[in-house]
Amino acid sequence: MTDALPPMIEMRHVAKAFGDKTVLRDVHLSIPRGTSMVIIGGSGSGKSVTLKCILGLIEPDAGQIFVDGHDMHEGDRDAFLARFGMLFQGGALFDSLPVWQNVAFRLLRGALKRPKREAREIAIEKLRRVGLTPDVADAFPAELSGGMQKRVGLARAIAADPEIIFFDEPTTGLDPIMAGVINDLIREIVTEMGATAMTITHDMSSVRAIADDVAMLHDGVIKWTGPVAEMDRAADPYLQQFIHGRAEGPIEAVR
Amino acid sequence: MSLATPLALIGRAALGLLAAIGRVALFACAAISHVVRPPVYGREFLNALLQIGWLSLPVVGLTAVFTGGALALQIYSGGARFNAEAVVPQIVAIGMVRELGPVLVGLMIAARVTSSIAAEIATMKVTEQIDALVTLSTHPMKYLVVPRLLAALIVVPLLVAVGDVIGIFGGYFVATGSLGFNPAAYLENTVDFLEPLDIVSSLVKGCAFGGIAALMGCFYGMQSGRGAQGVGRATKGSVEAAAVLILAANFLLTGVFFSI
Structure with a gap:
């Protein structure tokens, strides 16, 4: 049944350059619905x-992107x-x-607007879900530690129960214990919400904690993609160099 | 080669200037188009009114009162050279209402508000808060630019009116306190001499200068480069552009209102 449905996210021949610097050359990527894809790369x-x-924050120079089978440019942007x-x-x-x-x-404005009291109750519930107590609700972001800010960001990401959640370097700047806590939270939340998740990171402990599937991006193309369980056995030399953090290999390291 | 190089530099500078004017014009058109389309973020608008209007009152008031006082002293000492000391009330009134009130308030707003808007929006851009707004289905133009622009268009003319009045009273206190003018006669001369066109021109200038100040702050903030240096450049550029454009607009509007 699930196999008949289109992938939740599909990228075909996507290319993007900034001036004379080509960042994406020809990216193909498919993320089935309900799975957690982690993209790794330097x-x-x-x-x-x-x-x-x-x-849609950056417009690709070429290629197409489909979300739930529809071109991302079709339909209402807010929806x-x-x-x-x-x-x-x-x-x-x-x-x-x-x-x-x-x-x-998102619950205080726009199409998903709710009464203020209800929005606050939902916010406090989401804060609880990410391990923060209600007394944090009235603090300002500058009063929180880096780990707490990450949790608040996570609570905001899930506040409106989205179908797709993106995580951009979720553990950057956190100590190893807090990074582990955030990784576990992400995994739990994605599983319980049944959401499709896409995480970008170069933290291998995040990869192993969060991913169902892994894709390695290098030199503007996806070099390898597959289930996380197969990552360690894969023969791809780029992937092996990256996941083992070797200085020697096909990926040139600047010294 | 030696002849072409300076020409190329001039050409490049001219093209750069035209491109910048084009970008600002497109930004202004986009901002105006969002003003007339829902949604309007009322809370952000009220906050902008408070920040641009109410919290600018002290600096506007102090600038105006000292300028009005200094103007009275200058006119009195200058007028004494040809026995025209008596024109202090009239010249203070016309000087403050037509020219110094709007220009000084405009420049103070450029210093206080434009810099603050540019730094805030540029920091939001650098820390991905603008991207976050987009992912939360909120258009940055509507949420950040429109409330500030509308608030400045409404509140800066009011600040100019307040500045005009305080400036006139600055002159009044100096003239009656140390130059020997009769208080009642001073006020009577001031009121009799001002014409409706003087007041209208002052308020129109305030509106134009408020729009310029807010627009430049938002434009430079949104165009900011990366890092602390990007924020610094955006802030500096916004204040420079706003100040120059306010002075240029003042010249043009003075020509429109008072050229014979």
Whole structure:
């Protein structure tokens, strides 16, 4: 039954250059619905650009992107974006708003607008889900630690129960214990919501904790993709160099 | 080669200037088109009114009162050279209402509000908050630009009116306190001398300068480059552009209102 449905996200021949710097050359990627795909690759390999192309934050120079079988440019843009939740690398919380209004941002305006009290209750429930107590709700983002800001960002990403959740470097800047906590939270939330998830990271512990499938992006193309269980056995030399963090190999390291 | 190089530099600078004007014009058109389309974010608009209007009152008031006082002293000492000391109330009134009130308030708004808007929006861009707005189905133009632009268009003329009045009273206090003018006669001369066109021109200038200040802050903030340097450049560029455009607009509007 599930096999008959189109992939939740599909990229075909996607290319993007900034001036004379080509970031994506010919990206093909397919993410089945309800699965968690992690894209790995070195810094500057185009992981964030890939993610932003899917959201429409960056317009690709060539290629097509389909979400749930439909070209991303078809239909209403707000309805399209309402299907997504996103956790940004630095949290991207709005400094001028208290935590609960950050979490409930989508529920306080636009098509999903609800009464303020209801939006606040949902925000507090989502904060609880990511391990934060209700007393955090009225604090401002600048008053929180990096780990707490990540949790608030995660709560905001899931506040409107999206079908697709993107995680941009979810553990960057966190200590190993907090990184483990965030990884476990992401895995639990994606599983319980049944959402399709796409994570970009170069943290291999995140990959092993979050991924159903892994895709490796290098030199503007997907070098390898497959289930996370097959990652260690794969013969691809780029993938092996990356996951083992070797300085020697086909990927040139700048010294 | 030696002749072509300076010409090429001039040409490149001219093309760069035209491209910048084009970008600002497109940005202004986009902002105006969003003003007339829902949704309108009322809370952000009220916050912008507070930030641009209410919180600018102290700096506007102080600027105006000192300028009005200094103007009275200058006119009195200058007028004494040809026995025209008595024109202090009239010249302070016309100087403040037609010219100094709007220009000084405009420049103060450029310094205080344009810089603040540019730095805030540029920081939001650098920290991906603008991208976050988009992913939360909120158009940055509607959420960040329109409330600030509308608020500035409405509140800066009011600030100019307040500045005009305070500036006139700055002159009044100096003239009556230390130059020996009769208080009642001073006020009577001021009111009698001002014409409706003086006040209309002052308010129209305030509206134009408010629009320029908000637009430049938003434009430079949205166009900001990466990192702290990007935010710094955006802030500096916004204040420079706003100040120059306000002075240019002042010249043009003065010509429109008062050229014979």
